[in-house]
Amino acid sequence: MQRVTPERYWSVHDIAATRRIEQRAAAALPPHALMRRAGLAVARLALAVAPHARTVWVACGPGNNGGDGFEAALHLKAWGKEPLVTQVGDEARMPLDARDALQRARAAGVQFAGEAPAQCELAIDALLGIGSTRPPEGRLRDLMVQMTARARAVLSVDVPSGLDADTGSRAATVLATHTLSLLTLKPGLFTAQGRDACGQVWFDDLGHEDIEGERPVAQLVGPPVPWPRPHASHKGSYGDVAVVGGAPGMAGAAVLAARAALHHGAGRVFVGFLDPSAPAFDASQPDLMVRPLDTLDFRDMALACGCGGGDAVAAVLPRALRARALVLDADALNAIAADAQLQAQLEARGRRGSPTVLTPHPLEAARLLGSTTACVQGDRLVAARDLAQRFGSVVVLKGSGSVIAAPDGRTWINPTGNARLAIAGTGDVLAGMIAARLAAGEEAATAATAAVYLHGLAADRWPAGRPLTASALASA
Ligand SMILES: NC(=O)C1=CN([C@@H]2O[C@H](COP(=O)(O)OP(=O)(O)OC[C@H]3O[C@@H](n4cnc5c(N)ncnc54)[C@H](OP(=O)(O)O)[C@@H]3O)[C@@H](O)[C@H]2O)[C@@H](O)CC1
Numbered sequence: 001m002q003r004v005t006p007e008r009y010w011s012v013h014d015i016a017a018t019r020r021i022e023q024r025a026a027a028a029l030p031p032h033a034l035m036r037r038a039g040l041a042v043a044r045l046a047l048a049v050a051p052h053a054r055t056v057w058v059a060c061g062p063g064n065n066g067g068d069g070f071e072a073a074l075h076l077k078a079w080g081k082e083p084l085v086t087q088v089g090d091e092a093r094m095p096l097d098a099r100d101a102l103q104r105a106r107a108a109g110v111q112f113a114g115e116a117p118a119q120c121e122l123a124i125d126a127l128l129g130i131g132s133t134r135p136p137e138g139r140l141r142d143l144m145v146q147m148t149a150r151a152r153a154v155l156s157v158d159v160p161s162g163l164d165a166d167t168g169s170r171a172a173t174v175l176a177t178h179t180l181s182l183l184t185l186k187p188g189l190f191t192a193q194g195r196d197a198c199g200q201v202w203f204d205d206l207g208h209e210d211i212e213g214e215r216p217v218a219q220l221v222g223p224p225v226p227w228p229r230p231h232a233s234h235k236g237s238y239g240d241v242a243v244v245g246g247a248p249g250m251a252g253a254a255v256l257a258a259r260a261a262l263h264h265g266a267g268r269v270f271v272g273f274l275d276p277s278a279p280a281f282d283a284s285q286p287d288l289m290v291r292p293l294d295t296l297d298f299r300d301m302a303l304a305c306g307c308g309g310g311d312a313v314a315a316v317l318p319r320a321l322r323a324r325a326l327v328l329d330a331d332a333l334n335a336i337a338a339d340a341q342l343q344a345q346l347e348a349r350g351r352r353g354s355p356t357v358l359t360p361h362p363l364e365a366a367r368l369l370g371s372t373t374a375c376v377q378g379d380r381l382v383a384a385r386d387l388a389q390r391f392g393s394v395v396v397l398k399g400s401g402s403v404i405a406a407p408d409g410r411t412w413i414n415p416t417g418n419a420r421l422a423i424a425g426t427g428d429v430l431a432g433m434i435a436a437r438l439a440a441g442e443e444a445a446t447a448a449t450a451a452v453y454l455h456g457l458a459a460d461r462w463p464a465g466r467p468l469t470a471s472a473l474a475s476a
Pocket residue numbers: 022026034035038061062063064065066068095097127128129130131132133134135136137140157158159182183
């Protein structure tokens with residue numbers, strides 16, 4: 001069993017692949033052995049999470065997720081605890097593995113109760129796993145609510161009940177403090193509502209390491225390879241970044257992106273403000289070179305375009321789309337969503353293989369896809385992939401568990417970052433960081449995954465007592 005941390009890359013498999021892996025794993029073992037392993041792993045983690053808990057409430061649902069719970073209960077009983085099992089569903093309709101586990105729990109003298117205890121130190125959530133097919137209702141839903149309210153710690157088996165393991169979307173779900181994912185890690189644990197629902201994620205492969213042949217649906221991003229800065233190098237070795245944005249009233253957005261590019265190691269950083277009356281000099285960051293827009297030649301540069309761009313950015317886009325490398329953010333994306341000609345130019349850029357990264361938040365993604373924010377958030381992996389394919393660009397779909405998709409289908413989920421980033425300007429900082437990496441010649445997907453990871457890590461390591469602002473983040 002391993003704690004899932006951002007210190008390495010992890011493979012993530014969807015429900016369909018997990019089902020195939022489960023079938024192969026079960027077929028290679030004696031009957032019921034896989035579920036017995038699952039229950040033992042759950043019981044071990046329960047003991048580690050709440051070593052001093054006497055009563056452990058185990059809520060078991062109608063399928064095999066419930067079976068894992070019965071198995072866990074019988075181990076806890078054998079170890080001197082007092083598990084109290086609440087069972088939902090008709091025994092006659094239970095899958096065979098779960099029914100076997102229920103009978104073993106009864107035979108071991110595990111106590112069953114119709115109601116949840118008023119309070120408990122630890123609850124084990126074995127109500128629904130990857131078989132959750134519809135919004136929970138009735139007694140099942142009541143138990144889910146009681147679990148979150150009454151237990152000091154909640155350990156969810158495989159998936160927090162009610163969460164869609166593929167998408168991380170949910171109508172209602174248990175809010176766990178710990179989740180033990182079995183056989184595979186599932187994408188929904190790490191994006192959309194998943195991170196709030198899961199708490200700390202743990203992983204147990206149940207002794208089945210052979211998952212070859214099942215392509216992961218995504219990778220959780222791990223630490224980037226450190227950037228070499230050889231002694232025999234000069235500012236030209238790290239490339240030029242240009243930032244175009246800062247329409248009237250929004251100059252700060254362009255400055256944030258430019259400062260972030262500078263602090264992320266770009267050789268030289270230029271700013272072209274869309275507001276003609278913007279200052280010609282950034283007094284507190286004199287290393288930035290503010291230039292009239294029409295004097296900047298983007299063809300040798302990595303351009304971050306759109307930060308605070310307003311409507312004015314549309315006029316620059318035909319020229320911006322010829323930049324050597326390009327990050328399109330915010331209003332640049334909105335302008336492209338509204339203009340078929342710009343869309344065609346972006347698609348052509350993709351066909352030429354010019355490095356391009358789009359950084360939409362969910363609403364910007366919805367505009368580009370001609371859909372709705374709810375639809376994008378309903379399946380973030382699919383939305384990011386659709387955009388990446390359509391525009392031949394790397395796409396960073398921002399928000400909790402940012403999804404990064406490349407046009408060739410490679411997909412990543414970022415495990416770093418937190419809601420302290422949910423403030424104006426942090427997206428501009430991200431665009432600048434990506435541009436700095438593109439300027440140095442990094443491949444678009446590598447630049448995007450590395451920048452998203454480090455941007456989130458900076459927020460995770462931010463001192464609790466220090467306000468996180470976009471300007472502080474830009475120079476972190
Ligand atoms: N087999 C093995 O060896 C191993 C299995 N493993 C474990 O099995 C889990 C998958 O088991 P599973 O396929 O039985 O699905 P599960 O999540 O228990 O739910 C299905 C049941 O719930 C019901 N149901 C669904 N939604 C509902 C709702 N909203 N409200 C009410 N009912 C609802 C659904 O009913 P139906 O939709 O059929 O009417 C069905 O009865 C997996 O997550 C892992 O924990 C692992 O330990 C590895 C070893």
